[in-house]
Amino acid sequence: MKPIISLFIKIGAVLLWSLSAQAQQKSAQDWINILQDHQAKEVMVIAHRGDWRNAPENSLQAIENCIKMGVAVAEIDIQRSKDGHFVLMHDKTIDRTTNGKGKVENYTLAELQAFYLKDGLGVPQPVYTIPTLEDALKISKGKILLNLDKADRWLEEVLALVDQMEMRDHCIFKSSKPYAEVKAQMGDELEKVWFMPIVRPSNPNVMQDIKEYQEKIKPVAFEVCFPEYNQDTQDIFDAVKQGNGKVWINSLWDFLSGGHSDERAMVEGKDETWGWILEQGATMIQTDRPEALIHYIKNEKQNEEL
Amino acid sequence: MKNYKLYITLALTLALGACNVKQSQAPLQEAKVASSIPSKNRAEKILDKIKNPTKDYVLAVAHRGDWRYAPENSLLSIQRCIDLGIDIVELDFRLTKDGHLVAMHDYTVDRTTTGKGKVSDMTLAEVKALRLKSNCGIRYSRQQVPTLEEVMELCKGKIMVNLDKTEGETVQEAFDILKKTGTVNQGIFKGDDSIEFMREKYGALMDSIIYFPKVWPRTKDKTAFIANYNREIAPIGYEMIFDEEDCFITDEIKRMNQQGITVQTCALWDDLVAGHNDERVLIDGPDAAWGWLIDNGTNALMTDRPEELIKYLEERGVRNL
Numbered sequence: 001m002k003p004i005i006s007l008f009i010k011i012g013a014v015l016l017w018s019l020s021a022q023a024q025q026k027s028a029q030d031w032i033n034i035l036q037d038h039q040a041k042e043v044m045v046i047a048h049r050g051d052w053r054n055a056p057e058n059s060l061q062a063i064e065n066c067i068k069m070g071v072a073v074a075e076i077d078i079q080r081s082k083d084g085h086f087v088l089m090h091d092k093t094i095d096r097t098t099n100g101k102g103k104v105e106n107y108t109l110a111e112l113q114a115f116y117l118k119d120g121l122g123v124p125q126p127v128y129t130i131p132t133l134e135d136a137l138k139i140s141k142g143k144i145l146l147n148l149d150k151a152d153r154w155l156e157e158v159l160a161l162v163d164q165m166e167m168r169d170h171c172i173f174k175s176s177k178p179y180a181e182v183k184a185q186m187g188d189e190l191e192k193v194w195f196m197p198i199v200r201p202s203n204p205n206v207m208q209d210i211k212e213y214q215e216k217i218k219p220v221a222f223e224v225c226f227p228e229y230n231q232d233t234q235d236i237f238d239a240v241k242q243g244n245g246k247v248w249i250n251s252l253w254d255f256l257s258g259g260h261s262d263e264r265a266m267v268e269g270k271d272e273t274w275g276w277i278l279e280q281g282a283t284m285i286q287t288d289r290p291e292a293l294i295h296y297i298k299n300e301k302q303n304e305e306l
Numbered sequence: 307m308k309n310y311k312l313y314i315t316l317a318l319t320l321a322l323g324a325c326n327v328k329q330s331q332a333p334l335q336e337a338k339v340a341s342s343i344p345s346k347n348r349a350e351k352i353l354d355k356i357k358n359p360t361k362d363y364v365l366a367v368a369h370r371g372d373w374r375y376a377p378e379n380s381l382l383s384i385q386r387c388i389d390l391g392i393d394i395v396e397l398d399f400r401l402t403k404d405g406h407l408v409a410m411h412d413y414t415v416d417r418t419t420t421g422k423g424k425v426s427d428m429t430l431a432e433v434k435a436l437r438l439k440s441n442c443g444i445r446y447s448r449q450q451v452p453t454l455e456e457v458m459e460l461c462k463g464k465i466m467v468n469l470d471k472t473e474g475e476t477v478q479e480a481f482d483i484l485k486k487t488g489t490v491n492q493g494i495f496k497g498d499d500s501i502e503f504m505r506e507k508y509g510a511l512m513d514s515i516i517y518f519p520k521v522w523p524r525t526k527d528k529t530a531f532i533a534n535y536n537r538e539i540a541p542i543g544y545e546m547i548f549d550e551e552d553c554f555i556t557d558e559i560k561r562m563n564q565q566g567i568t569v570q571t572c573a574l575w576d577d578l579v580a581g582h583n584d585e586r587v588l589i590d591g592p593d594a595a596w597g598w599l600i601d602n603g604t605n606a607l608m609t610d611r612p613e614e615l616i617k618y619l620e621e622r623g624v625r626n627l
Binding site for chain 2: 048056097123125127263266
């Protein structure tokens with residue numbers, strides 16, 4: 001081979017190598033494809049309130065961090081300002097997370113954005129302000145999916161904003177209510193969004209509810225919350241999988257995942273907790289430890305399979 | 307195209323191989339160090355660096371433990387600092403009604419635990435019944451409020467402990483625990499009060515403890531404050547706080563550098579380090595904040611981002627203990 005050709009091939013290889021390194025960072029479209037593929041082995045990590053350890057919860061930086069980590073979905077909470085703007089805020093008041101006091105709905109957007117978000121020590125940090133939903137959508141476009149929590153109260157308006165940004169396929173909505181109630185609330189929109197029912201073994205009608213959802217809208221996933229693991233829980237997992245849906249489990253707290261929680265994972269061991277969740281066939285996991293969970297799935301879990 | 311694939315495979319194999327080698331070498335290196343210097347534990351080596359600060363080592367100080375990882379002032383947040391290789395963990399201690407020192411920043415337990423009320427109105431048993439909250443108060447954890455004794459047992463031989471909130475109030479009580487746990491050389495006391503005040507209150511005890519005086523822009527008669535401390539107990543370190551880049555305090559840092567006294571700065575907030583704080587690292591990069599502080603005489607750097615700081619210091623080549 002002529003040296004010059006060899007050189008070109010080497011340069012090409014380096015370029016492709018750097019591209020393939022970038023390709024490891026999945027795009028929103030990649031996650032959307034995985035979301036629709038019930039057979040996809042890829043685990044989707046959902047970060048509760050964004051990466052709230054390294055930036056204030058529900059801040060733009062918390063979403064940016066999620067994108068960098070390889071999180072599939074950032075779970076964010078929506079409230080509405082006095083002048084009708086949607087902002088990211090978990091509580092109805094701004095007391096816990098900002099240096100202000102009072103209800104979100106009693107402030108205009110301009111007033112809200114004059115406050116600072118607090119860091120994890122409760123210290124207001126001037127570099128972080130309350131983001132609008134629009135800003136959150138903007139930085140997420142093409143990069144990460146969003147689970148819009150508490151949005152059902154203003155669904156029409158929120159969807160109008162989401163459509164304006166052409167990001168309907170980026171947004172996930174959820175509800176614990178049975179099909180009929182959700183259908184009455186959402187109307188035709190129910191079939192046009194990513195909607196995931198939340199189901200619990202404590203509900204005596206849970207199996208019928210799942211069946212009805214599967215017949216009517218065939219949800220891509222069901223969120224299963226269970227204080228303890230037993231046959232009822234297993235029946236739910238089986239029914240969801242038989243209907244070609246993904247199982248979503250929250251490892252946030254003990255009572256949502258039969259004791260297989262993030263804190264136990266850090267203190268007592270990841271195989272017994274996150275490993276157990278993966279063994280149940282869950283391919284969507286909502287966590288307060290996105291960085292550690294992604295590291296676990298990528299390194300420890302994959303090596304095991306090899 | 308076949309060739310491309312070959313090159314990519316090669317590159318991947320090499321990259322993966324490099325990672326594996328790095329991982330497998332780590333225990334070997336540790337074993338080497340352990341066998342060549344068996345006499346000094348890590349805490350003793352850290353203390354040597356505080357006593358004899360050098361340009362090739364910057365001490366990493368974690369504010370309230372690694373509170374991003376686990377609740378502030380919890381044993382889990384301290385263990386994480388030990389695992390990260392932090393040199394000094396800064397923690398806060400307050401006295402319960404029945405005379406136990408417990409790790410708690412605020413006067414009340416309201417912000418950081420499931421309970422309500424002042425630490426000083428509660429017994430140790432009452433404090434122990436509470437659970438610490440994750441930062442931001444998102445939810446409670448399984449972690450309890452640790453006592454100073456539990457903290458020192460965990461840290462023994464591994465990491466230095468900066469005892470905040472004991473200043474001028476509970477130095478004697480804290481010292482008794484250090485003595486009991488055999489960790490007198492691992493506790494760093496600090497405070498705003500003058501040596502005259504501390505002598506009056508604690509007498510000869512001031513000669514038995516490691517003490518970092520804190521110098522603020524608001525400290526009265528700074529020259530005498532520092533000179534009197536140097537004359538009386540010759541502190542091995544000072545905590546220096548400044549809200550402007552060029553001021554008496556930054557000049558004083560230079561003098562301390564020449565005298566071989568450790569200078570601790572706190573990159574937590576704007577007005578403690580003239581804007582060269584942790585959040586600036588996110589915006590302008592670490593050189594603009596941590597780098598500036600090190601270039602301007604910091605020997606011990608307190609941060610709310612210990613994991614990132616350690617990485618940065620390693621890249622700078624100032625972490626060879």
